[in-house]
Amino acid sequence: MYYTYLKKIKESQRKYMRFLYQKNARFVSATHINRNDICLLLCLLVLSCIPLAFEWKTFFQKPDEAQVWVNGKLQTTISLSSELNTEFEVQDIPGYAIIQVKNGKIRIRTDDSPRQIGVHMGWIDKPYEQVVNVPYKIMIVITGKQTSDIDALAQ
Numbered sequence: 001m002y003y004t005y006l007k008k009i010k011e012s013q014r015k016y017m018r019f020l021y022q023k024n025a026r027f028v029s030a031t032h033i034n035r036n037d038i039c040l041l042l043c044l045l046v047l048s049c050i051p052l053a054f055e056w057k058t059f060f061q062k063p064d065e066a067q068v069w070v071n072g073k074l075q076t077t078i079s080l081s082s083e084l085n086t087e088f089e090v091q092d093i094p095g096y097a098i099i100q101v102k103n104g105k106i107r108i109r110t111d112d113s114p115r116q117i118g119v120h121m122g123w124i125d126k127p128y129e130q131v132v133n134v135p136y137k138i139m140i141v142i143t144g145k146q147t148s149d150i151d152a153l154a155q
Contacts, residue, residue: 062104063080063104063125063126063127063142063143063144064079064080064143064144065077065078065079065080065142065143066078066080066101066106066140066141066142066143067140067141067143068090068099068138068139068140069138069139069140069141070090070091070092070093070136070137070138070139071092071137072137075090075091075092076088078099078101078106080101080104080105080106080125080142081104082103082104084101084102084104085101085102085103086100086101087099087100087101087109090136090138093136093137093138094136095111095112095113095135095136096111096112097110097111097112097113097118097133097136097138098110098111099140104125105123105124105125106123106124106125106131106140106142107119107121107122107123107124107131107140108121108131108133108138108140111133111136111138113133113134113135113136114135117132117133117134118131118132118133118134118138124140124142125142126142127142127143127144128141128142128143128144129141129142130142
């Protein structure tokens, strides 16, 4: 009984394989692309680039200032003009941290936190980049010029 069952399965497999390899059997290839598919892909590509065109200025603008936040409160706002070269010490923290501004870039130059993660993050100079020092709760954020009062999600 088991043998006849296996024989039937093998016979059905042979029939199926013969059907697949017949000369008259035609299957549509999954890689077949026609002109309408290409037009659809181009339209989707153009539609996906429209938001970038509206926000182009925001993404690639030169930053104008950086904000230094300590313990969730804005401590100071610094201009990032290219001629400004300065250093200052962050106040209201248990240790010390020195922030350096040079040639339109900003970084935490040195601090006495255990792992020096904020120091190793290095220079930042693009809008919306951040340097974070978790032990002292210091966050430096580069802000760009606000083009409108409504954010992109609300638009």
